Each structure stands twice: as structure tokens, then as C-alpha cells.
Amino acid sequence: MIPLPLARIAEITSGALSGMADPRAVVRGPVVIDSRAVEPGSLFVAIKGARVDGHDYAAQAIRAGAVAVLATRPVDGPSVIVPDTAAALAELATAQAAALPRVSVIGVTGSAGKTSTKDLLARLTARIGATIAPVGSFNNELGHPLTVLRADADTRFMVLELAARNIGHIKDLTRIAPPQIGVVLNVGTAHLGVFGGKEAIAKAKGELVEALPRTGVAVLNADDPLVRGMASRTDARVTFFGRGESAAIRAEGVTVDVRGRASFTLRTPSGSAHVSLKLYGEHAVENALAAAAAGYELGLPVATIAAELSAATPASRWRMEVNDRPDGVTVVNDAYNANPDSMRAAFGAFAVLGRGRRRFAVIAALRELGEEGPALNAELGRLAGGAGLAGLIVAGPDAGPVLEGAHAAAQEALQAAAQSAAQPVAPGPAPGVVPHAPGPQHPVPQGPPQHQQPARHPIEGPPAGPPQGWQAPDSGGPRPAGPPPMAGPPAGGPPVGSPPMAGPPVGGPPVGGPPVGAPPMGGPPVGGPPPGGYPVQPTRIVHVPDAEAAAAELAGWLRPGDAVLIKGPRAMGLERTAELVLGGTPQ
Structure with missing residues (x-):
């Protein structure tokens, strides 16, 4: 900034010097609203927010080298007192731009x-x-x-x-x-x-x-x-x-x-x-x-x-950041913010980047959409549910419309693929929310009765048919960590045409989990596919309460070579999911 003495800052902002402020002391910048960003010569602007009041950090800012504090009340140190610090900040910037x-x-x-x-x-x-x-x-x-x-x-x-x-x-x-x-x-x-x-x-x-x-x-x-x-x-x-x-x-x-x-x-x-x-x-x-x-x-x-x-490479964080883990898992972190348009763009890019791979996504309900919110979130769910994902995690509150749309689209894609390929469809429960597992159960969003599914604990027997997202094991590749296998197959046996099973983990990761209509990952069994071809697999859809739970769920799903898209509204903080999946500490 252009260096300014405190007397000039007080004049521009119609403020009054306080706390033994020297009118000749010069602010050389930067001007900051975060006391942790203070440098010698700074002006600290105390903003009172909903949860944090910058005035409480005035003394810390002065100790760090701030020349003075722009404040609405006297503080412990030199200050310029104004009626409104945000308005005074704008006035100061206007004067600087004009100069x-x-x-x-x-x-x-x-x-x-x-x-x-x-x-x-x-x-x-x-x-x-x-x-x-x-x-x-x-x-x-x-x-x-x-x-x-x-x-x-x-x-x-x-x-x-x-x-x-x-x-x-x-x-x-x-x-x-x-x-x-x-x-x-x-x-x-x-x-x-x-x-x-x-x-x-x-x-x-x-x-x-x-x-x-x-x-x-x-x-x-x-x-x-x-x-x-x-x-x-x-x-x-x-x-x-x-x-x-x-x-x-x-x-x-x-x-x-x-x-x-x-x-x-x-x-x-x-x-x-x-x-x-x-x-x-x-x-x-x-x-x-x-x-x-x-x-x-x-x-x-x-x-x-x-x-x-x-x-040019991405210069701002969490906007289509693409990182590859050492095991070949690709993480697309587009978690800075989201709206219906950017969601469509992100899924379009992810379809190209993840082509030929098992793909997963972590999303959250969009906000600030007014009366159209439920319909637009249901449309988001349909976008994700019909994207051919192996697994979809919906994080956070107000997830009902997203989940309903996702289940509807996933079932439609499943039926369409089965009819097109004349393949048997792996049966699953009625559309609903698969509880977060392993670990403590979380509240399941309530939707219309036809979209509800009772929660079940891993020690209980499964409902008729395999749990949603189950498929036959692959041809000998390592399994991701998960709960111990069931003692026997689900009631009714495996889907027609599937390889012999050792018992699917209830609530665990979708073993193999290819996109709709694709054969299981890991290669076909010796001798080619089973009679009738591979069963068409549904997208496994779960709801979790927050970004950390989403990362924990993904940890049990991902295998080397997979790809995952992480995108949601800023308030959900899904960048934490990406940081954890990449093996770091959330920022």
C-alpha cells in the first residue's frame, strides 16, 4: 500500500485516534483482518463477526508489530476509532485507488x-x-x-x-x-x-x-x-x-x-x-x-x-485440483464451492478423467437455492446416480432430495444397462439410504416411505438379496479393509451368473464395484466370463454426517487405480475429505 500516517488514516475514515496513538506513526502495510497475518508496519482491522470478534485480538496484533488497530471501541493499544470498521476499510481502499x-x-x-x-x-x-x-x-x-x-x-x-x-x-x-x-x-x-x-x-x-x-x-x-x-x-x-x-x-x-x-x-x-x-x-x-x-x-x-x-496451472486451491496417490488413486478436489452449473461441469470433466476406471464421488446438498432447492438437489442426485459410479457418498445435512434422485437414477441406469446388454440384474433392496458402516450408525435422512430402508447392524442377517452395492469377489486381488465376512451367502443366493462367493461384507465397500455394465475389476476368471455374462452392478450410495466420515468411508472403498471426485458447497468443508484421502492433515 501507499504509506500513510495515522493522522491521514483517521482523516480518510472520519475516525479518532485513541490509546496514545502517534499521529505521525506510518502504516506501510499490509492491511489485515487476521491477527495471524500481521507484520511490522501493518494496520489491523478489527471485524466483529458472528463467532469471532477481532477486537479480542487487538493486543496480539500490536505485539506482532501492527502500528495501530482500526476499531469500533477502545482497545489495548494505539487505535483509530470509527463507527463501522468494514465501511472504514472500504473508504481507506477507495482513497488509495484514487491515489x-x-x-x-x-x-x-x-x-x-x-x-x-x-x-x-x-x-x-x-x-x-x-x-x-x-x-x-x-x-x-x-x-x-x-x-x-x-x-x-x-x-x-x-x-x-x-x-x-x-x-x-x-x-x-x-x-x-x-x-x-x-x-x-x-x-x-x-x-x-x-x-x-x-x-x-x-x-x-x-x-x-x-x-x-x-x-x-x-x-x-x-x-x-x-x-x-x-x-x-x-x-x-x-x-x-x-x-x-x-x-x-x-x-x-x-x-x-x-x-x-x-x-x-x-x-x-x-x-x-x-x-x-x-x-x-x-x-x-x-x-x-x-x-x-x-x-x-x-x-x-x-x-x-x-x-x-x-x-498456466491452477493457482487457487481446491478448484479442480488433480492429485495422484502413490498407489495410482486419482483424487479430484473441486471442493471450494458448488452450484448446479459447476456440479455438471465437474462431473463432465470427471467422466473423461476417470474413463475406464472405478469411479467414486463425494458430494453434498447445494445451498442458497430457495424454493427450487429440493428440485435442484434431486437433479444433482440424478446427475451423480446416473454417472456410472461404483460408489457415491452424500455428506452432511439436507441430503434427502439428493439421495432420492441418486437412487432413482442409479436404478434407471441399472435397468437400462441390463436391458441393453441382456444381462441379469443384481437384485438389491428398495431405493433408500445405506447406513454408514463400519462404526457407529448415523441418522438416516427421512424421505417418502418408499425410499426408506431400516438400518441394520453387521451382526444381523441381511435382508433378502445382497446388500446394495454388493458384487461377487474378483479373481483373487486383495480386498480392502472391512468388517469380517458373513457366515454364509445372503438369503436367496448370489445373483444368477455370478462367480462363487465367499460372503459379502454387510455395509462394507463394493468389492470390485465397476461402473454400471462393466465387468468386475481385477480381470475375468480363468476361462472367460460366467455363463450369461457378468451381472450389472448398481452404484453403492451412502450418507455420512460430515467430511471426516466421508474420508473414512472412502478409505474402505478405494483400490489402486481408482478415481474419486470431491465437490460440495463451501460450508461443508469437503476439502478436508480430499486432504485425508491423500494422506495429509485437513487444512
Whole structure:
């Protein structure tokens, strides 16, 4: 930040010095709201949250080297007392942005892809001059001004991510650092319950283009009708990106490799170049095009843009992070946040990355969807249940609609595959929730009577037919850890056409568990498949209470070479599941 004496900070924020604060003491930065991030010369802003009050950490911040505390009440140490610390933080950032006339501000918004696009665009602007961009997703009324306050006299570009939870939020953020370029990615279903509809979301996102000056540039997604329509809301020049012919900056000949990474020809008005992304998922193409369009408007050559996009790796955590364990298990950690659109994108990428392998997923019910929440969560369940997974774990509360949708889709996929292949179907219980096992039982979400299944303990006999997710053992490969085998087969014997069984573990992992219609992993028995072929297997579906329980369940399921997708809303903290599955400590 630009160094400021406390007297000037008090003037900007309409505050009063307190606690023997020296008006000549200079704050050189950074400005922080976490006392653990304090460095010598910092200004600590005490924010009172729902669970933590920053004022309680004021003395700790001063001991760590903070020059003063921006607070709403006297604290133990030098301070600037203001009525509202969040408002004062915004005022301080606004003054700092105004003092940097050489800085070009680029704002990025959209329902999905903001952080990834921001990271790509910051990489491009860094080729021209010193760039400031948010760490992760600092994109709200606190993170936005904190990012702006990191800029100094050497800064040429600020690439800022703007989020909205209601009408007017983006407009407020643009007042802090007025943008010269505004990038709008898409209008989706994130926070649908808060806004009440996609048209209201479009109205909120369009506040970015309305804030642009006549000399600015609006970079809009030509493939999203609601975004394309924002062109009429600005006097700035408009540049469209997308895949269609109407887009000035577009992708042609998109292909995806076996790891789900896209390649394409980047076409611009002044030429074209090949791009091979290291980012996972075909949806990364749109993010790359948005960054390319803004970079093109800044005068970067198309060859430079293509080279930087091709070299970029994920810069923000928990967004399509792909890691391989030593045993070959691939973990896709996309747990930062989720909405219906990003869920579809993640499952699409996972289908490519996990092709030919046993695939598992850990998800959670989506939030902030309003009246449409139950229907959209049931749709999420159908997406996951029909994805050909060997196993699906639904974590956390409000899981009923997800589970019902998953069971319905899994049964439909099972029947369709059986009819198509003329194979016998492995019988299973009526659709319901398989209790979390081994270990203590957890509450089972209640749904309509036809979707309920009584909990059972491993020492009890199974219901007629094998437990959901059971299949015959493979041809001698090691079994994952699980409860001891049953003393005998389930009532009625094994499914027709299955190899001899030694007794399935009740509630344990789906031994073998291939995608619907695939033969068991580990290779067929000597002499070829049994008469009638392999039985078609259902997706094993369980509900667990939290991220740690999901990791424990997966530990009993995964075998070398498997793949697992972990994705859910931020509040569920499913990044902890990924950390534990990868053998680390959750962060």
C-alpha cells in the first residue's frame, strides 16, 4: 500500500485516534483482518463477526508489530476509532485507488469461473506490468478492499474479482476501484434462492458493465444470452468471447485429452494460435477465452496470450485440483464451492478423467437455492446416480432430495444397462439410504416411505438379496479393509451368473464395484466370463454426517487405480475429505 500516517488514516475514515496513538506513526502495510497475518508496519482491522470478534485480538496484533488497530471501541493499544470498521476499510481502499491514477482496474464477475479467470488474466497482465490480484476468492465487501490496499506506486494492473449476494453489491465494489475493463462470464444458478431468479442474477452481474466509462471495454460471453444482453447496458466498447462465429475471440476445434485437459485454436481478429491447457475440465475453455479477450484488448499478441494460457496451472486451491496417490488413486478436489452449473461441469470433466476406471464421488446438498432447492438437489442426485459410479457418498445435512434422485437414477441406469446388454440384474433392496458402516450408525435422512430402508447392524442377517452395492469377489486381488465376512451367502443366493462367493461384507465397500455394465475389476476368471455374462452392478450410495466420515468411508472403498471426485458447497468443508484421502492433515 501507499504509506500513510495515522493522522491521514483517521482523516480518510472520519475516525479518532485513541490509546496514545502517534499521529505521525506510518502504516506501510499490509492491511489485515487476521491477527495471524500481521507484520511490522501493518494496520489491523478489527471485524466483529458472528463467532469471532477481532477486537479480542487487538493486543496480539500490536505485539506482532501492527502500528495501530482500526476499531469500533477502545482497545489495548494505539487505535483509530470509527463507527463501522468494514465501511472504514472500504473508504481507506477507495482513497488509495484514487491515489494511483496509473493503475488499470479489470473486474471479473459471473456465477462460476471467476477465480480461475482472474488467475489466468493476472498471469497475462503480469507480462505487461506489476499486477495485484486477490488471493483465492477475496471478492466481497472485505476481501475486495483488502486486495485494493495491496497496490502501491509500482502497480500497473489490479485484476479484481467481484461477487454479489444481492442487487447493489457489485455496484458498491466498483465504487472502491472503478474498472476500465469489465469481464462477465456467465449467469447461472449460484445463490438462486437469494436473488429469486436468473434475471435478477443478471441484473446484479450487469452492474459491472454499467460502471464502465465510455473509454472502457466490456468483455462479454457471446454464448450466454443473459450476458450477451448486457451490451445494451454500457456505453463502453464491447468485445464478445465464446465458441460461436459471432465471438471476436473464440475457440475452434476443441479437443480434450484423457486427463480432461482441453486444447483448441484461439482465433482473434489479428490471427490465431494453438492453446493446450493444463487446467482440468472442458469448462476451462470459457475461462481461458475470457482472459484472452481481456488480454487482447490490452494489446497482448495472440501468440503471447496462447503461450501464457498453455503454461498456466491452477493457482487457487481446491478448484479442480488433480492429485495422484502413490498407489495410482486419482483424487479430484473441486471442493471450494458448488452450484448446479459447476456440479455438471465437474462431473463432465470427471467422466473423461476417470474413463475406464472405478469411479467414486463425494458430494453434498447445494445451498442458497430457495424454493427450487429440493428440485435442484434431486437433479444433482440424478446427475451423480446416473454417472456410472461404483460408489457415491452424500455428506452432511439436507441430503434427502439428493439421495432420492441418486437412487432413482442409479436404478434407471441399472435397468437400462441390463436391458441393453441382456444381462441379469443384481437384485438389491428398495431405493433408500445405506447406513454408514463400519462404526457407529448415523441418522438416516427421512424421505417418502418408499425410499426408506431400516438400518441394520453387521451382526444381523441381511435382508433378502445382497446388500446394495454388493458384487461377487474378483479373481483373487486383495480386498480392502472391512468388517469380517458373513457366515454364509445372503438369503436367496448370489445373483444368477455370478462367480462363487465367499460372503459379502454387510455395509462394507463394493468389492470390485465397476461402473454400471462393466465387468468386475481385477480381470475375468480363468476361462472367460460366467455363463450369461457378468451381472450389472448398481452404484453403492451412502450418507455420512460430515467430511471426516466421508474420508473414512472412502478409505474402505478405494483400490489402486481408482478415481474419486470431491465437490460440495463451501460450508461443508469437503476439502478436508480430499486432504485425508491423500494422506495429509485437513487444512
